[in-house]
Amino acid sequence: MPVIDIPLAKLNKLLGKDLTVDEIEEYSLQLGTKIDDKREDSIKIEYDPNRPDFCSIPGFARALKGIIGLETGLPKYALKGSGIKVKVETSVAKVRPIIKCAVIRGVNLDADDIADLMHTQETLHWVIGRDRKKVSIGIHDMKDLAPPYKYYGVKADSHPFVPLGENVEMTPQQICKDHPKGSKYAHLVQPDGIVPFLVDNNEGVLSFPPIINGILTLVTEKTKDIFIDATGTDDRAVTNALEILTSSFAENGYQVETVTIEMSDGQKIATPTFAATLKQLHPKYVAEILGLELTRDELIKYLLKARYGIDKSTKEGKTIPVQVPSYRVDVLHEVDLIEDVAIAYGYHLMEPEIDDIVFYGSQHPVFRMQNKCREILIGLGFIEMVSYTLVSRNWHYSKMRTEGNPIELLNPVSSEFNIFRDSIVPSLINILQKNKPHSLPQKIFEVGDISRRDDSLETKASREIFLSGAIIHPKMNFVEIKSNVEAILKALGVKKYKLQSASHPSFFDGRCAKIMVKGSKIGIFGEIHPEVLTNFELENPVGAFEIEVEKLF
Amino acid sequence: MPATTAVTANQAKILKFIQSEKEISQPKLVETTKLDQVVVAKTILELSEMGLLDSIEKTEQEIALTKEGKSYLKVGLPEKQVFVELQKVKGKILLDDFKEKSGLDPLLVNIAIGWLRRKNWVEFSKEGKKTFVESKKMTEDLDEQVLTSIKNNEIQKMLKDPKVQESIKNLSKRKILIVNEKRIRIAKLTSEGQKILKKGLKIQDKLETTLTPKMIITGSWRKKKFKAYDPTExxxxxxxxxxxxxxxxxxxMREIFFEMGFHEIRGPIVESEFWNFDALFQPQDHPARExxxxxxxxxxxxxxxPPKEIVDNVAKTHQNGWKTKSKGWGYKWSLAEAERLVLRTHTTATTVxxxxxxxxxxxxxxxxxSIDRVYRNEAIDFKHLAEFMQFEGIIVDKNVxxxxxxxxxxxxxxxxxxxKIRLTPSFYPYTxxxxSTLIYVDKFKTWFEMGGSGIFRPEVTLPFGVKEKVLAWGQGLDRLVMLKLDLDDIxxxxxxxxxxxxxxxxIF
Incomplete structure (x- = not known):
């Protein structure tokens, strides 16, 4: 989850209040963010990724102002035209087609502010940009730039420039190979083909998005005017990132100016817009979801606290016309407004209530059966094991002297867990090995999941419950394991079964039997093969059984 | 301990024996009572627990003759042998001549000389460089008595005599005997023990250890006394x-759900991305899907x-909101992504x-x-597992x-x-x-984040024709188990x- 580090002084200045860390913690909880860490003079807030507008200190302060009641309603940000134009050429259409830009005037940034800005930028890259894929942002000092700017595609092995972090000219291709940012993000461009490029009227390089900016526009503490570019592959993501970032500057009191984007087909748009979208809120729907009977005025009060606006130009009707600010990119549906009404009302003030639906509870037959099996095995003095269903192909098959065609992971976390088990006995033998230091006899069982490939099923894999057990001690033999198995079968109510000699690579020859019910095999038991014991470094005989219990019911 | 206490036959045997001796060692008791060593040790312990005996650990000297010592026992110590030969000589004799004529081993003579001098049995005189020797009188020889006493097992009585100890020390140095220090248990009557003996012992019947089937059937157990077990053993x-x-x-937890009127469900572990993610309105480029x-x-x-119509409803909801009145995610939905198989990451797949x-x-x-197993691609450490249990409940109704x-x-x-429970706003893609459920844990004096909850989004329910509200809550079980069992490693x-x-x- 994204985290933002907020110095108390900076936040209080934005709030125009003198809140303590504890007060901020309480308001943060009410807002739905969590405290990652708090110190005397700063607080670290963890927020959910649906609220990327919390990625800057002003953005978080804006929401806090609403919940505290210091400032409510739709934020009003002045927007002017900058007169700057970015021409988009067709050459970029196939590589990174979308660009939206903005200008911020008269900034005054110290080193901390620049660090915060970079953090905000990186959070947007991650949360909205999916690590720069859908959108990436460039922030530039404008003082040496001459408009109009040009966004176009160039051959990656041409157009050398000095990127940030270097002092020699490099082509985009060289950057992809040798620059740390280049090697990290090269997969987002075509280092052997056409790459996106943003330049000014003198061919001075602003940016090679989404990789790196040119040294020409490095932002420093002396920077007065900022140019922002947001480029990407997803129009909505690019808009969202730009609106969030620029509205954060506006919230901080800076003048934001629009940039004209001129498409290759001559179409022109001005960005950012700070344009609120209108959504209708149905008071009845609010009551249905929240269980709160709120008057229209109360609803409006809470909407304003949540920093929404109310459109007063439309006539009062059954619904409330809600203006959703452009930085609230998480609002997809009316329910999103309703949650904000609840948050503004205060979750902690809502009275919990029990529903009046009367039902009797009931068990799923498989879980019920598993519990019955547990009772039987506990009665026989066995200890239950709950082991991982993901196992190692090595010990599950090779050490057990078997082979198989299991459910196989594409991205296992390690070779210890690379397949889904199709038998529980190997897991139990593995557990006995781990318990070698402990006193004997040991009697363990598991009644759990296995899975087998089955193309007739919707997800091509079965989910089956096996009941398996193992006994280890110096005098363990076939007689003891058979005696246990027969007790289990009796308890399970299996009256008619046949035991037949069987051969299985994991069991010792002549000391293995299968359990047959109505002509089909439902289980196997016997003494584990000495070679298997040696593979698991066991030094005492082991008896084991496995019953496919679901087949019995 | 009342003086009328009855004792067992073995206890009586030992008490009586000690009565005559006042104090006796355990090996001695074994020897004289002819009881097994273990029985004697156990009986001494019983009697000392009854307060009738004091049992004291003592160090005792165990003294034995060496092979050399045994041979001297027959022929006498070297000094005696030499003395006897010397007596046959009249007056003094040149030592070297004696060695030659006596027929004794010159080595033995050498050994004897020092002791003869020390015991003052002979007189040595020097003329120039020549040494003469003449027998005097043989005094009583303690060393010889010690050897004889060892042979007769009477040495222990003599050990208190410092002269005897001195002799033993010398003989030991001369490798004639060997002394071993041995820890030994000594039993001694207490005043209580003396009292009980004076009154005369009341002997208990023999105690049975095992209640046999035969005793039960014949009723013979009624006439027998049974050994009582020591519960502290x-x-x-x-x-x-x-x-x-x-x-x-x-x-x-299942019981709680049943009490609250919930029916238990179960679903596949190997699951399609469709049910695990798409049906829950998680966009296909969502980081959780990576x-x-x-x-x-x-x-x-x-x-x-599932049938095309259902899949289409879900696809369109992702793309543009379909009929849900949502904006949707605004991207091109891919069927191939939805068909991919995963290990389910939450029980919500089964819920949907x-x-x-x-x-x-x-x-x-x-x-x-449902309470069931789910999987996450995590490196396993004290905080993370790749597979674990999760629970989830839902209520579906128009009016909730x-x-x-x-x-x-x-x-x-x-x-x-x-x-102490606090519910705070949170976010899940499908609610x-x-x-968030925060639980106050007294022991740690802090709030723990337990689970999540919410009302399913219309984008989740409407594609399946559910217009009712779906209330849902759930969490992983490990944190609950860690609290219950006081564990700090998952x-x-x-x-x-x-x-x-x-x-x-x-667990109660």
């Missing part, structure tokens, strides 16, 4: 069969999907499968839950609200034993409004350590 350990603690917690979060399958790798059967297999209102969800959660966690929740399981009490 160690016995072999019995191990109890048990459920795994995590299963105990699972069953406890390889580093979700286990994908190499084999098999493609699932069958159940939801999709509304008006076919069930009609609202509905209350169901967020306040009902709050009431349900407070009831549920209250039944789990958590009284809105969403909540791996211990699924412990397969048999020693730990043998020593962890059943």
């Amino acid at each position: 160690d016995v072999p350990v019995t191990y109890f069969g048990r459920r795994h603690p995590i299963i105990e917690v699972v069953n406890e 390889m580093h979060d979700t286990f994908k399958l190499a084999q098999p790798n493609k699932a069958d999907l 499968r159940h939801l999709s059967k509304a008006y076919k297999e069930w009609t609202p209102p509905e209350k169901v839950f 609200t967020l306040r009902n969800l709050m009431g349900t959660i407070k009831t549920f966690y209250g039944k789990m034993g958590f009284k 809105e409004p969403s909540m 791996r211990e929740v699924y412990s397969t350590n048999i020693d730990r399981l043998r020593n962890t009490p059943i």
Whole structure:
């Protein structure tokens, strides 16, 4: 989850209040963010990724102002035209087609502010940009730039420039190979083909998005005017990132100016817009979801606290016309407004209530059966094991002297867990090995999941419950394991079964039997093969059984 | 201990013997009573516990003759042998001449000379460089008495005499005898013991150890006395069969769900991305769907999907909101992504499968839950597991609200034993409004984030024709188990350590 580090002084200045860390913690909880860490003079807030507008200190302060009641309603940000134009050429259409830009005037940034800005930028890259894929942002000092700017595609092995972090000219291709940012993000461009490029009227390089900016526009503490570019592959993501970032500057009191984007087909748009979208809120729907009977005025009060606006130009009707600010990119549906009404009302003030639906509870037959099996095995003095269903192909098959065609992971976390088990006995033998230091006899069982490939099923894999057990001690033999198995079968109510000699690579020859019910095999038991014991470094005989219990019911 | 106490036959035998001796060592008792050593030791212990004997550990000298010592016993010590030969000579004789004429081993003569001088049995005189020797009188020889006493087992009585000790020391140096220090138990009558003996012993009947079937059938047990067991004595350990603690917690939670009127459901572990993600309105580029979060399958790798109409509803909802009045995510939805097989990352996959059967297999209102295994691509450490248990409950009804969800959660966690609960706003891609459950744990004096909850988004329910509200809540079980069992490593929740399981009490 994204985290933002907020110095108390900076936040209080934005709030125009003198809140303590504890007060901020309480308001943060009410807002739905969590405290990652708090110190005397700063607080670290963890927020959910649906609220990327919390990625800057002003953005978080804006929401806090609403919940505290210091400032409510739709934020009003002045927007002017900058007169700057970015021409988009067709050459970029196939590589990174979308660009939206903005200008911020008269900034005054110290080193901390620049660090915060970079953090905000990186959070947007991650949360909205999916690590720069859908959108990436460039922030530039404008003082040496001459408009109009040009966004176009160039051959990656041409157009050398000095990127940030270097002092020699490099082509985009060289950057992809040798620059740390280049090697990290090269997969987002075509280092052997056409790459996106943003330049000014003198061919001075602003940016090679989404990789790196040119040294020409490095932002420093002396920077007065900022140019922002947001480029990407997803129009909505690019808009969202730009609106969030620029509205954060506006919230901080800076003048934001629009940039004209001129498409290759001559179409022109001005960005950012700070344009609120209108959504209708149905008071009845609010009551249905929240269980709160709120008057229209109360609803409006809470909407304003949540920093929404109310459109007063439309006539009062059954619904409330809600203006959703452009930085609230998480609002997809009316329910999103309703949650904000609840948050503004205060979750902690809502009275919990029990529903009046009367039902009797009931068990799923498989879980019920598993519990019955547990009772039987506990009665026989066995200890239950709950082991991982993901196992190692090595010990599950090779050490057990078997082979198989299991459910196989594409991205296992390690070779210890690379397949889904199709038998529980190997897991139990593995557990006995781990318990070698402990006193004997040991009697363990598991009644759990296995899975087998089955193309007739919707997800091509079965989910089956096996009941398996193992006994280890110096005098363990076939007689003891058979005696246990027969007790289990009796308890399970299996009256008619046949035991037949069987051969299985994991069991010792002549000391293995299968359990047959109505002509089909439902289980196997016997003494584990000495070679298997040696593979698991066991030094005492082991008896084991496995019953496919679901087949019995 | 009352003086009338009856004693066993063995106890009486030993008491009587000690009476005549006042104090006696354990080996001596073994020798004289002809009882087994273990029996004697046990009886002494019993008697000292009864207050009749004092049992004291003492160090005793055990003295034995060496092979050399034994031979001297027959022929006399070297100094005696030499003295006898010397007596045959009249007057003094040149030592060298004596050595030659006596017929004794010159080595033996050498050994004897020092002792003869020390014992003052002979007189040595020097003329120039020549040494003469003349027998005097043989005095009583303690050394010889010691050897004889050892042979006759009478030495222990003499040990208090310092002269005897001096002799033993010398003989030991001369390798004629060997002294071993031995710890030995000495039994001594207490005044209580003397009293009881004076009164005369009352001998108990022989005690039976085993109550045999024969005794029960014939009733002969009535005439017998049985040995009482000492409850403080160690016995072999019995191990109890048990459920795994995590299963105990699972069953406890299932009971709570049943009490609250919930029906239990179960679904596939190998699941399609459609049910695990798409049906829950999680966009296909959502980070949770990436390889580093979700286990994908190499084999098999493609699932069958539900009927086209259902899939289309979901696809359109992602793309533009379909009929849900949502904006949707605004991207091109891919069928191939939805068909991919994964290990389910949450039980919500099973919940939404159940939801999709509304008006076919069930009609609202509905209350169901599941507690089952889920998988995340995590490196395993003290905080993370790749597979673990999760629970989830849902209520489907037209008239339920967020306040009902709050009431349900407070009831549920209250039944789990958590009284201080706080619900805060939160976010999940498939619920809105969403909540986090914070639980106050007295022991740690802090709030723990337990689980999540919320009302399913219309983008989740409407594609399956569910217009009712779906209240949902759930969480991983490990944190609950860690609190219940006081664990600080998540791996211990699924412990397969048999020693730990043998020593962890059943959860009450």
